[in-house]
Amino acid sequence: MQLPVLNDASSHAEHGKKGGCEASSCGTTETQMDAIPDSIREKIQNHPCYSEDAHHYFARMHVAVAPACNIQCHYCNRKYDCSNESRPGVVSELLTPDQAVKKTMAVAANIPQMTVLGIAGPGDPLANPERTFETFRRLSEEAPDIKLCVSTNGLALPDAVEELAKHNIDHVTITINCVDPEIGAKIYPWIFWKNRRITGVKGAKILIEQQQKGLEMLIAKGILVKVNSVMIPGVNDQHLAEVSRVVKAKGAFLHNVMPLISEPEHGTFYGVMGQRGPTPEELQDLQDSCSGDMNMMRHCRQCRADAVGMLGEDRGDEFSLDKIEDMDIDYPAAMEKRKVIHQAIQAEMDSKRLEKTAKAEQQKQQPxxxxxxxxxxxxxxxxxxxxxxxxxxxxxxxxxxxxxxxxxxxxxxxxxxxxxxxxxxxxxxxxxxxxxxxxxxxxxxxxxxxxxxxxxxxxxxxxxxxxxxxxxxxxxxxxxxxxxxxxxxxxxxxxxxxxxx
Amino acid sequence: MAVKIIESCVNCFACAPVCPSKAIYEAKPHFLVDSKKCTECEGDFPVFQCASICPIEGAILDSLGLAINPPGSLTGIPP
Structure with missing residues (x-):
């Protein structure tokens, strides 16, 4: 199955009758959402990470069950024990699948706006298949009203697609920073592959092949794929437009370009070597050229791997292991309550969306x-x-x-x-x-x-x-x-x- | 004949599942190698599996007590 490409001219023509704010690009998500087929829109309109207005109402959480990684990235430091920072790859408390399920249900009962559970690390979720899939399997059985998603570097993805489809996971994020192994070698010093550590261009080439193969397999299964790229000035900034073209042609529904985070005190290769991140202007220019009008991820906060709450906030401290131990959760009851609250939020969002459309119409009439x-x-x-x-x-x-x-x-x-x-x-x-x-x-x-x-x-x-x-x-x-x-x-x-x- | 995991280990779990002899176990404050079980991968693989996936330079020592992944070898950060 080929998913439609967001920025494809033909899909624009097909959905030419846009919402009210077509001309105005009024900052709502209507124009972005209208270009998307109903099947996808239904899946993402209440997802805080994919919908700009939904992120004002709905919350997400990550559970840190996946510590191991099978590659090294130059923007990552595997000593991830800092609790004062909010960035990917950092967690303070590693969870077993059992603890993760307990925590998820505790959060869902206490923060009913939480609709999405992701596994994003602190290593690579698919390099920890047992821990990751045990968590997904139990949550899809015990908390069926929570959307599940996963992000990966892609190396182990082709082997995991079958299992992902089984757990009914409809969003996968692949981090793809390049499609050229020469550039890849400047980002990934090594990968662990077929019982060996493989360095340089050779390792990057295998990683890129696996990422692309995994992307194609997910699309063939009808699973939504978002691609994340880290913008690294002087390394892949010129190259990301090409990445964008390739992944969209293969059916990724979103390409999210994020700025490199590289402070010397993080101890990453880029941080220590003085590789700078992009300025807000550089980032915006690249995002504009990669996403066109589809600025659906501009609100991305680059969450840490154990973040809890609305985007931009972290309430993880309220749900530490010792605290959830004392919580007695009646999930069926919580699910009823969640349903009522979700309906109320949906009604409010719908009315606000209508209001915005009407205002934009009005706006158009004015000189x-x-x-x-x-x-x-x-x-x-x-x-x-x-x-x-x-x-x-x-x-x-x-x-x-x-x-x-x-x-x-x-x-x-x-x-x-x-x-x-x-x-x-x-x-x-x-x-x-x-x-x-x-x-x-x-x-x-x-x-x-x-x-x-x-x-x-x-x-x-x-x-x-x-x-x-x-x-x-x-x-x-x-x-x-x-x-x-x-x-x-x-x-x-x-x-x-x-x-x- | 066995490798050793030392205190710079960050408990990332990567090594344990790749060990062909199931010699690596979770412990506090860090993972450890059961020296009776470790075969240094002889007969199974030409290279140490644990040290081939370990992301931390200097965290795993060979039987002579030398770092299998010396400083600078994995991150590229000059020692």
Missing amino acids: KLITRPVLMAVATSGQGVINLHFGHAKEFLIYEASPEGVRFISHRKADQYCGGDSTCGDGESTLQLTIRALAGCEAVLCSKIGYEPWEMLEAAGIAPNGEHALEPIEEAVLAVYKEMAVAGKLDDVPESVRAVA
Whole structure:
């Protein structure tokens, strides 16, 4: 079976009648979702990782049952015992399958919005087939209302496809950083393959072949495949457009490009050797060229392998082994409660989606502005409204406002993976780092903001704005954009546009 | 004749399932090798299986007490 390709021109034509915000790219997921066949849309519309608006309502969790790995990546350090960081490959407590099932059910009962359970490490889930599949088998029997997904480096994938299909796992993520072994050798120093450690180009070639074979086999089985790529400037940044083309042609429904995380203190090869990650602008350019309009993963938070909660938050501490030991979970009862809550959330999401469509229609009727696009940062703790104090924001959502409407671009971390300390190694304060993370933005919208950051933001050319507290994000961003237009702040229109006007 | 796992082991479980003699077992604070069972893979494989998948340089020693994966050999980070 060949799954349709998202950015394929013919599939666009086929689904030409788009939702209301077609022209506006209004930051909702309607346009993205409408290009997708119903069978896939049904599977992903409530998945916090795949749907931008669903991630405001639904939560996910990872269980760390898979410690072993069969390859080495230069962005990974296998000494994964740090509890103060939030990034892939890091966990604080390894679980047995039995503990993982218990934890999942405890979380599901206490956080009914949790709809998705993933196994993502800390090693490679498919290099730990017994532990991974035991967990999936038991959960699909004992907690059938939870969606299951898995991510893998792909080396052992072809051998696992049959088993994955058996457990009714409908999403698999493969991390594919290259399709060229020469580039692969700069990312993967070795793989363990057929009882040997194989280094360099030879190892990378085998890994790439296995990834591509696994991708084809999953598609043939009708299992949804997302491809993750880590953008490594100077190594694979030029190459990822080719990766995108190859994996989409084979039927991957999403290609998610993520920035390299490489701090020297992480002890990874790239971190120690000074390989830098991409700037927000470089990342956005590549994501735009790889995903086109399908910016469905711009809210990806690069979760750690034992994350629990809404994207961007981690409530793992509430469900440590000793705490779940004392919890008595009546899962059938919890499942009833979950069903009611999921229906209520669905109703709210549906009505919000309709509301947005109607507003976008209205927007289309109004005279079009001829002004340049502007990036704005938003502080929110969820529900799609501006409801977070500037100083409490660990991350900001970045929106672009333009005459076409408002569109969600990405999120940017404010604390850059630092835990607690007010100063960082290089002497910059958290506030300075935050302001640096907001580079390129011209306004920041939050519920409240202190005097000191207000002054520093203004000095940095970013207008602080606390006037739209508790308003829906897109509406507030548009309102601020219009204010800027009226105030004449957007008059530097590019030549080309002026000529048309 | 046996290999030895030392304290730099990070308990990643990778070695135990690949051992042809089932000589590796989970222990605190780290995995250990049963020296009576370890055959150094002789007769089964031309290379140490545990040391061929171990991601940590210096964590597994040969019978002479030397690191099978010396510093720099796996991560590429110069020692």
